[in-house]
Amino acid sequence: MNIDWTTFALEIVNFLALVWILQRFLYRPVMDTLRARREGVERTLAEARASEQRARALQVQFEDRLAEWNREKTAARVALEAEFGRERARRLEEIEQECREEKARHAAVEAHHARELQRDLETRALAQARRFTAALLARLATPALEERLVELLLADLGSLGEQQVRGLRDALADPAASVRVTSAFVLDEALRARITDALSERLGTRLSPRFEQDPALLAGLRVSLGPWHLQLDLADEANAFDGAARHGD
Amino acid sequence: MEELEVLFRLGPFGITRTVVGTWGIMLVLGLGCRLATLRLSVERPGLLQTALEGIVQTIHGAIASVLPEHPDRLLPFVGTLWLFAVFANLLGLIPGLHAPTGDLSTTAALAVLVFLSVHWFGIRASGWRRYLHHYVAPSPILLPFHVLGEFSRTLALAIRLFGNIMSLEMAALLVLLVAGFLVPVPILMLHVIEALVQAFIFGMLALIYIAGGMQSVADRESPTPPPTGNTP
Structure with missing residues (x-):
């Protein structure tokens, strides 16, 4: 149990040197590695926690945005429904207006068609009346009837207005104007003389009319004074149906 | 007990087998740790690195369980005590080699270092005035007993380790002389267990002494009782 003081001292030095060696080559590198690994784990955990916090923040933000979006959606839906109601009312009003206009237009067209139809019916009725009248007058046309018509014409001549008489006189003032009397039947001399006298007396000048025959008159007389015509014949009366039908009255 | 022969001399110093064995341990530990820690990986530790980290973390955890505030500060000294004691105790198992801890000079040197480290860490922790004050607390009458x-306990620390390792070597030698070739094998297995246990006891006692010195002032201000250095 002796102590060798040299060994004692050297062992102290050796142990302190071993402490330094192990501190440099074992404890420090291993602890640094462990510390780095721990820091890495803590860093990863911190990043994970930060990611979790960000995710939660995003979740909260998303929920807020979702709620806000729902509110906006509800408000937009209400506004849309109101706008839709207004638009529908406006469109209904437009459609009703268009319907009214279309109805009015249709009524106008219908009225026009009715007038056209009535006019056409009247025209055809007048045409039928003319054909009937012409046929009837053709059967009634006789020299006696023509003589009676001449009487009526001469009576009408006496009732002409002064302005019309003055127009006839102005027409006879033209040297190229001629007086022509056309009848459906041959007039006898007495009747021709009465006609000549009546015209000359009414116009204030002696006339020498030229008498002609036109069976198309059916019965009656036509007196041509230049551009003027005085006539009373059945053909003209029958043609009056056509004129009435063409003018709608 | 025979006196260790001097193998060679370095100037005035006679180098014994104990010192040579210690140098061998230093060489093995130094080179081994240097080579093992050349390529430490944070992400993919290998088998050897995992073993090294396990050893260091075990020592660090043992220190932290006794002194949670300063495990990093005590790790080099206490950890080296444990590792050196394990290798020094087991070195005697190799035929022809001598366990350095079977020499009272080595265990005394370690005990003196523990004795000094107790005061060194204690004064660093609480200041020399407050540290020395605990020797006269709670009464100055207790000062001689503290001293x-x-x-x-320093003497017991040195004698305990020396006596156990020396007796193990002596017993193994006697059994080898008396019995046959394979008979000492159980004794050698007992030697391994005893070497590990003695290394653990030596390091743990040193840790408790140091922790007691560091916490001697703080413990008087806190209700927690200080760790006591019971002798096994």
């Missing part, structure tokens, strides 16, 4: 306790 006697300091020296006696």
